[in-house]
Amino acid sequence: MNRLLTKKTKTRVDIYGERFRARGPGLSPRLLAVASYINDNREVVLEHTAMEIAAATQTSDATVVRAIQALGFAGLRDLKQTMESWFGPGISSAEKMSSTVNALSCDVNSSIDFVLEGHQRACEVLSEPHNRAAMSRAVALLAEARQVGIFGIGASSILAEYAARLFSRNGIPGVPLNRTGVMLAEQLINLQRGDVLIMMAQKSAHREGLTTLREAKRLGIPTILLTHSIDSRFSKEVQVVINVPRGGENGKVPLHGTVLVCLEMIILSVASTAPQRTIKSMKRIQELYRAIGKSGAKKA
Incomplete structure (x- = not known):
């Protein structure tokens, strides 16, 4: 399992990070502010619109798009697709279960202790x-x-x-x-x-x-x-x-x-x-239980 995770980490290429480091110094202060925000808040950006990124950086949506394009991306969608590839797929439930049960080695006591x-x-x-x-x-x-x-x-x-x-x-x-x-x-x-x-x-x-x-x-x-x-x-x-x-x-x-x-x-x-509200509610539930029980008995 650890070898699998290591392999995934090694094969991921941080395209955004590379472009940010290479082109960031040449950006204007406003474009650099947007690019820096994106770099520091990648997971958030995946869910944000250009308007939301603009609000977070106190710029305009046009400035956000220019900053993204200045780093070599076609637009916000292209940027998000690139970042999603960098994050990679999460560890699946099946992989977590496999890692857990293998570590426990079919030992009931170790499972209980876990x-x-x-x-x-x-x-x-x-x-x-x-x-x-x-x-x-x-x-x-x-x-x-x-x-x-x-x-x-x-x-x-x-x-x-x-x-x-x-x-x-x-x-x-x-x-x-x-x-x-x-x-x-x-x-x-x-x-x-x-x-x-x-x-x-x-x-x-x-x-x-x-x-x-x-x-x-x-x-x-x-x-x-x-x-x-x-x-x-x-x-x-x-x-x-x-x-x-x-x-x-x-x-x-x-x-x-x-x-x-x-x-x-x-x-x-x-x-x-x-407590009075709780007790009142529970008593009413008990009354309804009894009513349901009596109606069921009559039908029988």
């Missing part, structure tokens, strides 16, 4: 003062929420469903935002002012996450981010960041249970801030 150590480390980090303070801020926001939207795609989509259910049981309506592509739009339309958003996201600035953040900003919805990539683009655009280690180093499988631990900490804390 998971236990991962969760133990996560719990230690979650209990650190900065995370406790972040959770306190998150709970204060959630306690006043009209509704909670929980964003998570991929494996986190299941956690979004579960967390939404727990919030609803505790008296705060929870809405999962866990679809991909255009189907996410049908879920985002449910967000309104007065809501609070919880995001589960890592470093990849995918379109679903960026679109969800933009909609939250448009509505003035505060966002709480659960991530281990505390320096990602997402972390720079939210109100609260909680550091949740998931493992996954050296190509190993990440542990999603650590995120679940954090979610349950938050949800129980929110419930404890308004």
Whole structure:
């Protein structure tokens, strides 16, 4: 596995970096500012339009296009395609699983230790003062929420469903935002002012996450981010960041249970801030359970 990663790294050519170093000194100050921004924010640029890059560099979209062309690219699309090739494909889930199980050598005890150590480390980090303070801020926001939207795609989509259910049981309506592509739009339309958003996201600035953040900003919805990539683009655009280690180093499988631990900490804390609301909701659920049971018995 490591040989595979090394081979990929060696075969990648940093075309943008080479052109930037070669042609950058000859650019005007404004063009150089744009080129430097692109070089320092490559992942962000992949998701940005020329207008957004212009806003970030305090220039115009025409200046952005001229800077890109001055480095030898046909335009922004050509630049993005070149950068995507440089980043290369990420490590697939199959590769991560292969790396993990091979390292464990079919040993049940080593598998148990792998998971236990991962969760133990996560719990230690979650209990650190900065995370406790972040959770306190998150709970204060959630306690006043009209509704909670929980964003998570991929494996986190299941956690979004579960967390939404727990919030609803505790008296705060929870809405999962866990679809991909255009189907996410049908879920985002449910967000309104007065809501609070919880995001589960890592470093990849995918379109679903960026679109969800933009909609939250448009509505003035505060966002709480659960991530281990505390320096990602997402972390720079939210109100609260909680550091949740998931493992996954050296190509190993990440542990999603650590995120679940954090979610349950938050949800129980929110419930404890308004116990009467929580108890009232749970009693009503019990009444509905009994009504459903009685109606089912009559039909039988």
